[in-house]
Amino acid sequence: xxxxxxxxxxxxxxxxxxxxxxxxxxxxxxxxxxxxxxxxxxxxxxxxxxxxxxxxxxxxxxxxxxxxxxxxxxxxxxxxxxxxxxxxxxxxxxxxxxxxxxxxxxxxxxxxxxxxxxxxxxxxxxxxxxxxxxxxxxxxxxxxxxxxxxxxxxxxxxxxxxxxxxxxxxxxxxxxxxxxxxxxxxxxxxxxxxxxxxxxxxxxxxxxxxxxxxxxxxxxxxx
Amino acid sequence: xxxxxxxxxxxxxxxxxxxxxxxxxxxxxxxxxxxxxxxxxxxxxxxxxxxxxxxxxxxxxxxxxxxxxxxxxxxxxxxxxxxxxxxxxxxxxxxxxxxxxxxxxxxxxxxxxxxxxxxxxxxxxxxxxxxxxxxxxxxxxxxxxxxxxxxxxxxxxxxxxxxxxxxxxxxxxxxxxxxxxxxxxxxxxxxxxxxxxxxxxxxxxxxxxxxxxxxxxxxxxxx
DNA sequence: TGATTTCCGTTGCACCTGCAACAAGGAGGC
DNA sequence: GCCTCCTTGTTGCAGGTGCAACGGAAATCA
Numbered sequence: 379x380x381x382x383x384x385x386x387x388x389x390x391x392x393x394x395x396x397x398x399x400x401x402x403x404x405x406x407x408x409x410x411x412x413x414x415x416x417x418x419x420x421x422x423x424x425x426x427x428x429x430x431x432x433x434x435x436x437x438x439x440x441x442x443x444x445x446x447x448x449x450x451x452x453x454x455x456x457x458x459x460x461x462x463x464x465x466x467x468x469x470x471x472x473x474x475x476x477x478x479x480x481x482x483x484x485x486x487x488x489x490x491x492x493x494x495x496x497x498x499x500x501x502x503x504x505x506x507x508x509x510x511x512x513x514x515x516x517x518x519x520x521x522x523x524x525x526x527x528x529x530x531x532x533x534x535x536x537x538x539x540x541x542x543x544x545x546x547x548x549x550x551x552x553x554x555x556x557x558x559x560x561x562x563x564x565x566x567x568x569x570x571x572x573x574x575x576x577x578x579x580x581x582x583x584x585x586x587x588x589x590x591x592x593x594x595x596x597x598x599x600x601x
Numbered sequence: 602x603x604x605x606x607x608x609x610x611x612x613x614x615x616x617x618x619x620x621x622x623x624x625x626x627x628x629x630x631x632x633x634x635x636x637x638x639x640x641x642x643x644x645x646x647x648x649x650x651x652x653x654x655x656x657x658x659x660x661x662x663x664x665x666x667x668x669x670x671x672x673x674x675x676x677x678x679x680x681x682x683x684x685x686x687x688x689x690x691x692x693x694x695x696x697x698x699x700x701x702x703x704x705x706x707x708x709x710x711x712x713x714x715x716x717x718x719x720x721x722x723x724x725x726x727x728x729x730x731x732x733x734x735x736x737x738x739x740x741x742x743x744x745x746x747x748x749x750x751x752x753x754x755x756x757x758x759x760x761x762x763x764x765x766x767x768x769x770x771x772x773x774x775x776x777x778x779x780x781x782x783x784x785x786x787x788x789x790x791x792x793x794x795x796x797x798x799x800x801x802x803x804x805x806x807x808x809x810x811x812x813x814x815x816x817x818x819x820x821x822x823x824x
Numbered sequence: 825t826g827a828t829t830t831c832c833g834t835t836g837c838a839c840c841t842g843c844a845a846c847a848a849g850g851a852g853g854c
Numbered sequence: 855g856c857c858t859c860c861t862t863g864t865t866g867c868a869g870g871t872g873c874a875a876c877g878g879a880a881a882t883c884a
Contacts (some may be wrong), residue, residue, distance in 0.1 A: 464742050516687045
């Protein structure tokens with residue numbers, strides 16, 4: 379039945395928990411696996427997100443519907459990703475988002491209340507689950523915060539330079555960005571061509587060096 | 602000694618826990634209260650944020666120092682606010698930020714590891730503490746996400762309209778914004794005068810109605 | 825009441841940036 | 855090789871926006 383325990387072993391939520399412990403945990407919290415056909419919803423706006431969702435396989439998109447009926451896709455998730463965990467933890471009674479399967483998918487739902495209330499059994503890994511959960515939320519928090527600092531800047535140059543200096547701090551000086559130009563432009567929330575233009579200017583001024591997605595803050599002279 | 606338990610009762614981290622339980626909890630996790638003089642640091646960049654900080658009284662500012670030495674103030678916190686909780690939960694070994702007291706302050710530090718490992722005593726409220734913690738992180742997450750959606754928009758008009766429609770969804774139609782113009786401009790990350798200009802245009806077009814910080818999406822005709 | 829400060833709207837101006845279109849180079853498929 | 859698709863750089867243009875400055879209205883306070 380719970381043949382999906384092995385697959386879960388690698389995702390952040392279950393890090394540090396052995397396969398057999400995961401299996402025990404799943405029955406302990408009353409995990410339920412469901413299949414979601416393409417075009418169907420794993421979670422509908424308005425429903426209570428009282429569980430943590432995990433994608434076993436497939437592809438789903440998280441979207442929000444405006445009052446005007448416009449649908450905005452917030453993100454896409456695949457195997458190993460979680461969903462609804464923030465809503466569940468925040469205790470939001472009605473989901474503001476939809477989770478729609480764009481292909482045949484299978485997801486597990488862990489009832490949030492039973493994640494919280496540690497079972498009577500002496501399952502120490504239950505504590506680990508909570509710890510992992512806190513870690514996931516906190517790291518997502520830091521990620522959001524980091525991008526927000528960038529989006530607070532008003533010019534492309536400021537956003538780019540802040541991004542570059544942050545990355546340089548973390549990865550050392552010549553560093554490889556995990557984006558192509560399009561991705562970087564999206565991350566900085568600016569137009570791609572305008573970004574290219576600004577990169578060109580900075581390069582010409584000798585402030586940065588660029589080759590494909592490898593950046594260096596050392597000017598030409600500095601080598 | 603732990604005369605500060607009553608003050609803690611009202612902050613989100615301890616919601617649903619009685620005063621006496623809080624006192625027990627504090628000794629249980631080994632909470633330590635420290636006084637921080639004006640100009641001193643409660644947390645220095647590079648140090649291990651292995652605790653959750655709570656401000657009992659006073660005022661502190663969280664700042665980040667660039668490689669160039671420029672200091673950027675990220676936020677200010679006061680009585681009842683928490684700090685370092687995200688870093689602790691994320692397991693960040695070295696704090697990227699400073700927490701500086703701008704006036705004589707007193708803070709409590711709860712060792713994170715001991716928050717996680719529930720004490721041997723049957724303290725059920727320990728679970729509540731974890732639940733509260735998850736709630737805090739998750740809500741902060743949603744707050745960040747919400748603003749991020751706004752900052753993703755490229756024009757003032759789009760940002761403002763998105764903000765207004767979100768607020769209208771939550772508060773009903775004529776709603777009072779918790780900002781003055783300056784604050785709203787900061788939240789939307791745009792220039793104040795440019796925001797005023799755009800508000801003027803929208804009003805003239807009949808798309809919105811505004812009086813001070815009360816907004817309505819119903820056009821003039823709609824009443 | 826009068827003075828001071830804060831908040832808000834307005835405007836002129838420069839310029840940054842989004843947008844669209846195009847070209848060059850590279851990667852991969854047949 | 856040849857073709858196609860993807861990525862990146864470039865450019866003209868229009869318009870949105872930051873910036874600075876000013877003036878009036880409202881609020882706070884003595």
